[in-house]
Amino acid sequence: MTAAYDAVAKQSRRRKLRNNLAGYAFLMPWLFGLIAFTSVPMLYSLYLSFTKYDSLGTPKWIGAANFANMFQDRIFWKSVGITFKYVAILVPLRLSVALGIALILTTGHKGIGVYRTVYYIPSLLGGSVAIAIIWSRLWGSDGAINGLISLFSGSPFTFSWIGNPSSALYSLILLGCWHFGSSMLIFISGIKQIPVSYYEAALLDGASAWQRFRYVTFPALTPVIFFNLVMGIINAFKAFSEALIITDGGPMDSTMLFALYIYKQGFTYFKMGYACALSWILLIIIAVFSTFVFGSSNYWVYYEA
Amino acid sequence: MMKKFVAIFLVMSMLLGGVALAADEPLRVAWWGSESSNALYLGEADLFTKATGIEYEAEYLSWGDYWTKINTLAAANDLPDTLRMDYQYILNYVDKDQLMDLTPLVESGAIDLSKVPDSAISGGRFGKGLYGINAGSNGLTMAVNAKLVQDAGMEVLANDATWEDFEAWAIEFHEKTGLYGADLFGAKDYNGVFRIFARSHGEELYNEAQDGAGFKAETLAAFFASIKRMQDAGATQNIADAVTDIGKENYPFSKGEAATIFTVTDSYTTYAAVLKDRFGEVPMRLIPGAAATKAMFVKPSQFLSIAATAEKVDEAAKFINYWVNDEEANLFIAGRRGVPINPEIATLVGQSLDENSMAVFEYMNMMAGYASDLYAPDPQAHGEIADEYNRQVQAVLFGESTPEDAAQALVDYINKTLKQ
Numbered sequence: 235m236t237a238a239y240d241a242v243a244k245q246s247r248r249r250k251l252r253n254n255l256a257g258y259a260f261l262m263p264w265l266f267g268l269i270a271f272t273s274v275p276m277l278y279s280l281y282l283s284f285t286k287y288d289s290l291g292t293p294k295w296i297g298a299a300n301f302a303n304m305f306q307d308r309i310f311w312k313s314v315g316i317t318f319k320y321v322a323i324l325v326p327l328r329l330s331v332a333l334g335i336a337l338i339l340t341t342g343h344k345g346i347g348v349y350r351t352v353y354y355i356p357s358l359l360g361g362s363v364a365i366a367i368i369w370s371r372l373w374g375s376d377g378a379i380n381g382l383i384s385l386f387s388g389s390p391f392t393f394s395w396i397g398n399p400s401s402a403l404y405s406l407i408l409l410g411c412w413h414f415g416s417s418m419l420i421f422i423s424g425i426k427q428i429p430v431s432y433y434e435a436a437l438l439d440g441a442s443a444w445q446r447f448r449y450v451t452f453p454a455l456t457p458v459i460f461f462n463l464v465m466g467i468i469n470a471f472k473a474f475s476e477a478l479i480i481t482d483g484g485p486m487d488s489t490m491l492f493a494l495y496i497y498k499q500g501f502t503y504f505k506m507g508y509a510c511a512l513s514w515i516l517l518i519i520i521a522v523f524s525t526f527v528f529g530s531s532n533y534w535v536y537y538e539a
Numbered sequence: 540m541m542k543k544f545v546a547i548f549l550v551m552s553m554l555l556g557g558v559a560l561a562a563d564e565p566l567r568v569a570w571w572g573s574e575s576s577n578a579l580y581l582g583e584a585d586l587f588t589k590a591t592g593i594e595y596e597a598e599y600l601s602w603g604d605y606w607t608k609i610n611t612l613a614a615a616n617d618l619p620d621t622l623r624m625d626y627q628y629i630l631n632y633v634d635k636d637q638l639m640d641l642t643p644l645v646e647s648g649a650i651d652l653s654k655v656p657d658s659a660i661s662g663g664r665f666g667k668g669l670y671g672i673n674a675g676s677n678g679l680t681m682a683v684n685a686k687l688v689q690d691a692g693m694e695v696l697a698n699d700a701t702w703e704d705f706e707a708w709a710i711e712f713h714e715k716t717g718l719y720g721a722d723l724f725g726a727k728d729y730n731g732v733f734r735i736f737a738r739s740h741g742e743e744l745y746n747e748a749q750d751g752a753g754f755k756a757e758t759l760a761a762f763f764a765s766i767k768r769m770q771d772a773g774a775t776q777n778i779a780d781a782v783t784d785i786g787k788e789n790y791p792f793s794k795g796e797a798a799t800i801f802t803v804t805d806s807y808t809t810y811a812a813v814l815k816d817r818f819g820e821v822p823m824r825l826i827p828g829a830a831a832t833k834a835m836f837v838k839p840s841q842f843l844s845i846a847a848t849a850e851k852v853d854e855a856a857k858f859i860n861y862w863v864n865d866e867e868a869n870l871f872i873a874g875r876r877g878v879p880i881n882p883e884i885a886t887l888v889g890q891s892l893d894e895n896s897m898a899v900f901e902y903m904n905m906m907a908g909y910a911s912d913l914y915a916p917d918p919q920a921h922g923e924i925a926d927e928y929n930r931q932v933q934a935v936l937f938g939e940s941t942p943e944d945a946a947q948a949l950v951d952y953i954n955k956t957l958k959q
Contacts, residue, residue: 288919289614290635375780397779399937485782486933501607503923506614 283511288504300511309487309495310512314519316403317492321470324410329462332414333455336421337447350422357415365409366479370396373405396481399488406476406489417462424458425451456535464527471520492516565594566854567619571605573787573809579875583868587861593854613637618846621855624671626662626838627730630916633665639845639852640668641859649856651864659880662839671842672859675877677804678837678906679731679826682811686818687798691715698825698909702736705827706765706774712798713774719797720774722790723766723781729928732801734914735826736762738834745957749918752953756946763935763942770936778936788813801826804903805840808875808895815895823902825909835910837903841876874900920956927952 258265283300285293304310339350359365372378375394383391395401432450441449474493477483483490483498496516500509570580577599584595598619600608606628612618618637632638641663644650650672652660663671683695691712696705709720734744736758743753769775776791787793792800793813802810804823811821829835843862845855861868869884874896879885892900931949934940940948 288631288635289610290631290637370783374783394777394779394783397777397781397783399939481782484929484933485779486930486937486939498926501611502603502926504610504919505923 279510285507287506289506300508313490313495324407325466328411332417336418340425354415370480399486402488428454460535565596569598569619570623571602620849620851624842624844633670638670639847644856650860655880671844673839675841677840680823685820699830700827702828709774710772722792722797722800723776729925739828739832750957752950756950759946760942811895833911
């Protein structure tokens with residue numbers, strides 16, 4: 235009895251192993267990539283964050299000194315503050331714009347497909363160098379924005395939006411906001427998923443357009459909003475290329491986003507150990523925020539049963 | 540199944556490894572440069588391939604990006620076979636054993652320096668070895684748009700003008716023309732103009748032990764105050780506009796909106812080429828205030844080095860040798876890299892120089908008479924300190940700090956950073 239049972243068990247275990255092996259074989263390219271290009275560098279950077287390393291010599295173990303130094307690093311704190319401000323303004327703004335335009339683009343007017351494509355183009359251009367340079371020209375003291383202001387106000391206006399510490403960050407936020415395309419596409423597909431019967435029922439009950447949005451569209455969209463919110467927060471914390479190209483963190487560090495500060499420490503000051511320590515702090519910050527958003531989702535995200 | 544698994548694995552590792560197995564890789568060469576000098580060096584490298592049959596692969600970037608990339612490649616033990624080094628960084632690379640001692644290659648004649656005077660070689664000696672062949676030196680200069688100055692009814696400043704003369708001159712020029720008397724150098728250049736300003740007060744950026752600032756806070760405060768006065772008078776661009784200028788072609792001087800600019804002699808030909816057609820002469824002057832105390836310096840800036848990890852040492856040596864000794868190559872470059880170190884080549888090239896390169900040659904000769912000893916290579920934290928300088932100069936020019944406070948803040952920062 236037991237022998238027969240064992241034989242069967244052995245056979246099934248072998249089949250299971252074979253299945254698993256095939257699975258792993260198919261997974262290999264991805265798994266290889268994950269281990270070689272993500273896990274190993276991450277572990278190495280964790281090690282480096284406890285060292286002094288200028289990338290030419292050999293890393294020297296200095297314990298937690300990199301983390302202790304952060305407390306006295308004025309630019310570190312400033313950079314944290316600026317990054318929070320950037321995320322706090324950009325994420326809600328970009329989400330509202332994306333949602334607003336998605337709502338307009340699902341109303342079923344003629345030629346809506348063209349508009350969807352047009353509004354998505356900025357996201358395709360994304361963080362490209364060309365866009366960053368155009369942006370810095372648009373908002374420069376003799377740029378197109380000031381040209382328009384001068385035209386309408388009738389007097390020459392030459393405020394350099396990017397060159398002044400008080401406004402530089404906002405010009406970057408606007409650029410980030412302009413990249414609303416991918417969230418918009420996700421919103422559009424989310425809105426299309428909402429059953430028409432809900433709206434018919436609401437209409438029968440005499441709901442106004444606002445009420446239909448507030449009590450049908452919005453609750454039904456919350457899973458999509460949640461997804462866009464999480465992705466938006468993560469991406470905003472990692473924002474880098476715009477700040478590097480347009481302002482290089484200036485003027486007076488007013489656009490020193492955290493990712494840019496990491497880059498500066500690592501690749502311009504060649505303090506690789508400190509840069510690694512900083513990037514782990516960024517990881518922790520992002521993890522905390524993501525956890526918070528996930529935790530809060532029980533209270534405001536509705537999943538259809 | 541297992542067999543298939545192994546087969547897949549083998550195929551994959553072959554694909555990955557195959558790249559490294561590919562035979563006959565070209566010689567890897569790297570330098571930094573502007574667009575015009577890149578075209579020049581590429582042309583020279585092409586001549587090298589024609590003459591020797593050795594294929595090359597070039598990596599060239601702007602100054603800042605170059606060092607980022609080279610440092611990263613060094614960390615990966617993947618430095619190009621031969622690469623351009625600067626005085627500011629070479630010692631750090633030598634200290635970390637990243638560069639090859641070229642002495643054996645010189646002794647074997649692979650790099651033929653038999654005609655080169657020792658004074659032209661010694662700049663590349665660090666400790667026991669020779670780590671770079673310096674194929675050209677540079678210095679700082681003030682380029683002047685002479686036509687703008689004449690139109691204003693003024694004279695181009697003399698070489699022995701003081702800094703105070705310069706400030707008054709720039710403001711007067713602005714009042715007469717509405718243009719800028721000076722491009723906004725101060726915000727951008729800790730390395731250059733302020734270094735000369737400090738040297739003209741008998742000071743250096745760093746003290747001899749390199750554990751603190753080598754200049755007094757008052758000196759920097761005076762410099763900051765002068766720039767601030769010029770900006771407030773309209774004699775230089777406003778800082779808010781200056782920080783958004785990307786690239787030389789956007790500088791007011793290049794657009795004919797400023798009478799002077801402080802620049803490295805390497806870049807002079809770029810400005811001259813842009814301005815000569817429209818404005819005529821672009822003379823060069825010493826940095827104001829430097830003449831009386833011989834505060835100028837001549838800096839080796841064209842070290843050609845071979846990486847310690849180089850795979851194509853012979854080819855790399857040939858490349859350097861070609862660069863130093865070949866007539867065709869040097870006639871092609873026509874001295875735009877500085878005076879050739881091989882005197883025979885220098886004579887040859889001297890007869891066929893274009894106008895702008897001739898002007899740089901003459902300026903360098905004249906300037907050498909106002910130069911004193913070169914400063915010691917900067918400490919490794921120099922880049923970080925230069926950024927703090929930018930922060931402080933911006934704080935002054937935006938009116939958020941006083942020259943005195945900002946100067947003291949930078950001195951404190953240097954002292955703190957270098958003691959770490």
